[in-house]
Amino acid sequence: MEEIKLYHYTSISHLIEIFRTGRLNISQTDKMLKVKKPGLWFSTNSEWEYSAFKRFNDGKKEFDLNKPEEFEKYIGCARLVTNLDSRFVTYAKYKYKSKAHPLVWEKMGEVGRSKGSNPDEWYATFSPLNIDNLDIEVYDNGKWYNLKKEDGELDTDLFNKNLEKTFIYKRGKELESKIEKPPSDKIDVKKPVVEEVKEEPVVEEVKEEPVVEEEPVVEEIEEEPVVEEEPVVEEVEEEPVVEEEPV
Template identity: 30%
Template sequence: MNKQTSKLAWHYTTGTKFKQIVESGYLDPKKTATPPNEKPILWFSKNQHFEPTAQKAVRLPTGQIENLGMMGTYEMGGGLIRFGYPIAKLTEYKKLCRQAGIAMLDVLSLERVGLSQGAKPTDWMGTLKKIDIQDCIIEVFSGDAWVNVKGGSHNA
């Protein structure tokens, strides 16, 4: 990881959702599912490889839910894309959860689920505001590595 990359947090998404993001021109927290009593959060991670909580899941014929992991999410989601944004412009997650009005029990539940998926809650950051994608570095996962497609060379 180079010095420049370590100053970025990443919003991980799928190729399917990437098309909608490009059409709107923004990463928008209002596009996330949020309970009515909370403000929506646009989540980022300092994890420079992949944020485990960004993985998708499928329901098996048995009714069980199976997490797909990074490669499964890549294969089933039409690819993986990430938007890099300066850490200095984001808010760490506990403060962000307070700003969004998320109850402490729900914050603890987020942490528990994240830890069970291999995430580090200390990597989580975000904002309550939308971000113009022109202000982001954009990278696409090739199946082997992240490849920069917009905004400089920041490959991790």
């Protein structure tokens, strides 16, 4: 009996994360939909799976990437390949195995069909898969190429070639270049105006010639007191009336 191949379509940018973890993980979409038992989705379609579309923003507008050529241009196009076995269930059985809400299950099929996909080609498993047990292919100029060499090592030249032609890679390099080489008109920041204020502060002038020390009002009052010039008590003692006519 001929083996049935299953394909998980993704981007090269996401493939980097898959390499980092060493495995293909459960669908984040299923988790966001709060499916009790989220799945990892594959398709029997060997050309392309339209339900794998991605929402993308190029900095000017937001749009869907629906075709492998669009993936290739903006985020790179890749797929992981395995054989159909007992670990997988059909889309129809997924409804019961995952305990997904019926409306969620129906909506998944509805969205897939609207993009040109056929849910009858969908298969899901409920555990992550180790990439050592998967074939990895990249889409390059209309064809799929195996990224793994015969000895099991990755073809880094093929991978880098497809990564470096993507929009996100080129944009990243542009931003990196701007950070490393700042515009010359911003170099003048080394001479701020604040330095001039520190050299000649107005506070120093006030301390050298204070107005208060030149003419204090308090000193004038102490030099000429009115009380000491004409005391009334002295006049009474000089001419007493009692001594002139004693009885």
